[in-house]
Amino acid sequence: MPARTADVPPLTVDNISKRYRVRGQRRTSMMAVDGVSFTLEPGSAVGLVGASGSGKSTIASMITGSIRPTSGSIVFGDLAVHEMNRRALRSYHSNVQMVFQDPYGALNPLHTAEYTVSRPCQNYLGMTAAQARARVHELLEIVGLTPTAQFATKLPHQLSGGQRQRVVIARALACDPQLIVADEPVSMLDVSLRAGILRLLGELRREHGLSLLYITHDLLSARVVTDEILVLNEGKVVERGETKAVLQHPTDDYTVRLLDAVAAPGAVA
């Protein structure tokens, strides 16, 4: 896969909001996301950080089209994601893929790595089974599961957490997407595996020109992976800017609290 940032459109999120009704109460509702805007340029990496309930995963769901915003627009090239029907979403999904938090829950326990990764090759790219198989080995190689012949036959329970997350990433890459939305991809993994997965995400950006929307509460991994971050609190962007600058000179109280909550033994040593 060559780097091809030139012909890829940016993803523009303009003033999106999502209101949820509170069950049992007709009049009250809650704003899970409140007027968030940003642009994800091709090849760039933007982080959405915040604690639970800050609306970051809701934004991800709106970008992948699984829920619709109450107001605002999400535009990818000439596609209006916020008003797509299922059919249009299908072709959109060959451009935008997700990596989830829980590599244990995201894989079917009865399917081998090869089957899991070959499905999108056949479904989205219309490959034959033989072509898909060849592509699976290519993908496993990219995500660092080598020797690929050995890993292809493994079932999820035969893999470690980090290896499973690599299979999930390989599956996301299968249909050659331009944008990956990664929702807490390392928060359920051991810290000893964190750097490896983050490095892989960096390589995918550099070598394959992927853009990345990285969602996390882990400021350290956001710092490693992203160029720009948006700090969210209760659905609103409270602070945004270049990642390093925001973390080194936070201006919002909430960002400071997030930073204080990071256990960083290296900082003391």
Added chain:
Amino acid sequence: MALLRATDLNVTYRPSRGVDIWAVRDVSLSLEEGEFVGLVGESGCGKSTLGYALTRMLQPPAHLDSGEIEFDGTDISNLSGEDLRHQRRNGFALVLQSGMNALNPVRTIGHHFLDIQRAHAADGERPTASSAAGHSAELLAKVQLEPGVLSRFPHELSGGMRQRVSIALALSLEPRLIVFDEPTTALDVIVQHAVMQTIKDLQRESGFTAILISHDLGLVIEATDRVMVMYAGKIVEDQPSARLLNGPHHPYTEALLSCYADPRADVIELGDIPGSPPDLSLATSGCLFAPRCALAEPVCTAEEPKLTPLDAGTAACHVRARESTTGSKVAAHAR
């Protein structure tokens, strides 16, 4: 005298089908009264199994094969039934990882407290909901929850609140030892920070002895007095927390520490530990970390290192033990 002393503990999982897993291997440890000790390691290193073994909570297929656990001078490793309950009553408690799964979804929080008080009431006494409420509210106050929580059901509480309830429940019988098994892992950073602060404050005020089990070395170092690092069922290093920060001895501890960094730093270098922990179903020899270790030498795969005194604690590493006698130390990640 040590409050808790374990000698040569061995725990094996013996499933009805499949191979046996030797999860805890020859672990000996000793905890002084009032000490706050951390138990750290990657998933599957046996840290939770060890915590369960120490509180006698192991369920088949896990079996305590050998070893002795002495709590306050009494050997509890072979106690069962009423004798074990009696020890629990004035002895030790366990706080589980997920407050969500540890609470009964169809009972109010108040009922959980009542349940414990009834189960451990003295003969002839039968606490009622109203007589127990006062004590329960006091316990909730200790973990910064309103008495109103007593009438709520678990699903009405947030994750952090549920975890606080689990801690308050563990405090019910005024235990002298509490084992916290990943108490904050399922919580988000800010809530995690607040719950850890509550645990630290409670420990300081009440003076109970505590074991904090976590995969997060950063969190453990900040909270505890002493850290025991486990790898593949064994304790490989045991040092005061402050010392560990300034210079870990075992290459595994050093590698774990390199996985952390300050997000505010100018340059961030994040380490990882290539490879994966060994298969504990197989017989092993030598140092179990050797295949992933940058310092490994022929002796490491041939001979099993023993925990030897190093700095203010102990570590099990051939290379480090030799260096401490010759006085030259090489950083593992420098190679």
